[in-house]
Amino acid sequence: MTTDSYLGYSDRLHRLASDLSAKPWPVSRGEVQSALNGQAAEQLRVLVPRTVRRAEGAFFTGSHVRARFEELLEDATAFWDPACGAGDLLLAAAGKQDLGASMRDTLDLWGKTLRGGDLQPSFVRTARLRLFLLAAARHKERGDPIDVDVASGLELLKGIRVADAYSDLEKTRSYSGTLLLNPPFGSVQAPADCSWAGGSVSQAAVISLMSASKIGLGQQFVAILPDVLRSGSRYARWRSSIESIIDLRSVNLYGQFDDHTDVDVFLLAGRRRRQRHVREPSALWWPQRTSASTIEDIFKVSVGTVVDNRDPHAGPKLPFLIARDLGDLKEIQAPDRTRQFAGRTFKPPFVAIRRTSRPGLRSGGNARAAGTLVTGTQDIAVDNHIIVMKSQSGSVDECNQLIDVLSSPKTSAWLDNRIRCRHLTVGVVRSIPWSPKAARDEDSVAQELSVDY
Known part of the structure; x- marks a missing residue:
């Protein structure tokens, strides 16, 4: 044809x-x-x-x-x-x-x-x-x-x-x-x-x-x-x-x-131009750092370690978290779903977001990187379609602050300017500006990052 x-x-x-x-x-x-x-x-x-x-x-x-x-x-x-x-x-x-x-x-x-x-x-x-x-x-x-x-x-x-x-x-x-x-x-x-x-x-x-x-x-x-x-x-x-x-x-x-x-x-x-060696990308590719701190200063950010259709069902039986479990919930406990897995796991509390993420608001008007607080006492196996953010201090309060930051219009605008692919990367999430006070401040919406498309 x-x-x-x-x-x-x-x-x-x-x-x-x-x-x-x-x-x-x-x-x-x-x-x-x-x-x-x-x-x-x-x-x-x-x-x-x-x-x-x-x-x-x-x-x-x-x-x-x-x-x-x-x-x-x-x-x-x-x-x-x-x-x-x-x-x-x-x-x-x-x-x-x-x-x-x-x-x-x-x-x-x-x-x-x-x-x-x-x-x-x-x-x-x-x-x-x-x-x-x-x-x-x-x-x-x-x-x-x-x-x-x-x-x-x-x-x-x-x-x-x-x-x-x-x-x-x-x-x-x-x-x-x-x-x-x-x-x-x-x-x-x-x-x-x-x-x-x-x-x-x-x-x-x-x-x-x-x-x-x-x-x-x-x-x-x-x-x-x-x-x-x-x-x-x-x-x-x-x-x-x-x-x-x-x-x-x-x-x-x-x-x-x-x-x-x-x-x-x-x-x-x-x-x-005449060819030359470039060590760092130009500032033109994406928005530059707008705050003193970023998420990676407070949280360890990584991708879930379970590739479900490839990893063997071997090892201890563990609660198994997949992207569908997150829904639009602000907080969940360890899921009922289980899976045998011998690799690296995650111990709550931590914040989870879906890696799949289109530019703009999600269905229902939720923020592009809306997070869910995962609590409980058991180690959890996490699917690789999820990005996990674990507070370096183990603080639940910091996790709740992170959910506020991720849900803010300012963060969604920043993400839309930084990456317009249909998924988020660990590197991008680590670079999100960390400003929990601004995220809670209703007046901060008027100061959101302006993005011209």
């Missing part, structure tokens, strides 16, 4: 472009604007099965995230998107380009300054047609006639072609222009020469680092990337690697990619 079914949409765009000369512009304007803003992504979902979209990494940039992306683009003589899909980022770049004296002149110019590639011929054809429609719309708004037919116009856009991003990048040295990127978000095996990770890694991490290394000194790099690269502990070395190549100018949180793609993204912009 392939993306050939998308050719039906491409044919519709071709008819629309062919009819522009015969119809008054006010009649065509709405349909053209739809084709330029979100329709390509909508039709991809309609025409291409999700399994194929995932296999091909085909999730097109919507109009809202494209608008944020366009704000980051600086003037440049050329733009290249090595994984262009239906051309949304190229449309953003073309919006920055001047018009020629005629539409033919404009398309001839864009054919020299815009470069894009994709493995799917139906996507490449769609990208060219949308650029043709954008040029037509801008000239029509200026009152110019359409002086070029569709076939000739598409031929002028010779820089947009069927191509493999990896091969194109491999052959490129010091590209002189702005590199645009919204790479596939799926997983691939790390390349043999990968210095920052091994095993299965984000394809976006691989292609973004490769892309950044292929532009010339001083050239701009702008990318839409999954939040796990910004906030995940596993990608710390990737962040150092990208910073050794790119002088970061901005790291902007965006939020969920679109209503149909359950991945949060951020926008990264910077310029190529």
Whole structure:
């Protein structure tokens, strides 16, 4: 199964472009604007099965995230998107380009300054047609006639072609222009020469680092990337690697990619620099420390040690705590559920939270990292889908203070700014600001961390 079914949409765009000369512009304007803003992504979902979209990494940039992306683009003589899909980022770049004296002149110019590639011929054809429609719309708004037919116009856009991003990048040295990127978000095996990770890694991490290394000194790099690269502990070395190549100018949180793609993204912009060693990540990646203390100063934070579907049922029979037991409860005693387990256990009192955690409030309006105090006298085996926080002094009062901190709107806002993946990490939880007095202070809500998405 392939993306050939998308050719039906491409044919519709071709008819629309062919009819522009015969119809008054006010009649065509709405349909053209739809084709330029979100329709390509909508039709991809309609025409291409999700399994194929995932296999091909085909999730097109919507109009809202494209608008944020366009704000980051600086003037440049050329733009290249090595994984262009239906051309949304190229449309953003073309919006920055001047018009020629005629539409033919404009398309001839864009054919020299815009470069894009994709493995799917139906996507490449769609990208060219949308650029043709954008040029037509801008000239029509200026009152110019359409002086070029569709076939000739598409031929002028010779820089947009069927191509493999990896091969194109491999052959490129010091590209002189702005590199645009919204790479596939799926997983691939790390390349043999990968210095920052091994095993299965984000394809976006691989292609973004490769892309950044292929532009010339001083050239701009702008990318839409999954939040796990910004906030995940596993990608710390990737962040150092990208910073050794790119002088970061901005790291902007965006939020969920679109209503149909359950991945949060951020926008990264910077310029190529001479490579240098980076010991610590830039302050741009996440909010900096806002209080004198953090949770790790008071609590030992760790992940539950039971991997239930893998660990043998051997050893003493113990109470066994799983994420479902926590519910929305502020306090529970040792669960009735038991399991044999010979590994490390946890002795109450301690505070437990679910590792799975979406940005924003949980169902029922509860805080993103709402905690539950676990009490009792027996050692407890804890599932690895739970994060455990045990007071270093053994104090129940400190555990209750921690629950207040975790439940505060200020902490939820801090977490949403720090990590927008669908799970929490031990490192992030350890870094949560420790301010129990502020958490109890009703007036502190007015001073919450402001997060712009």
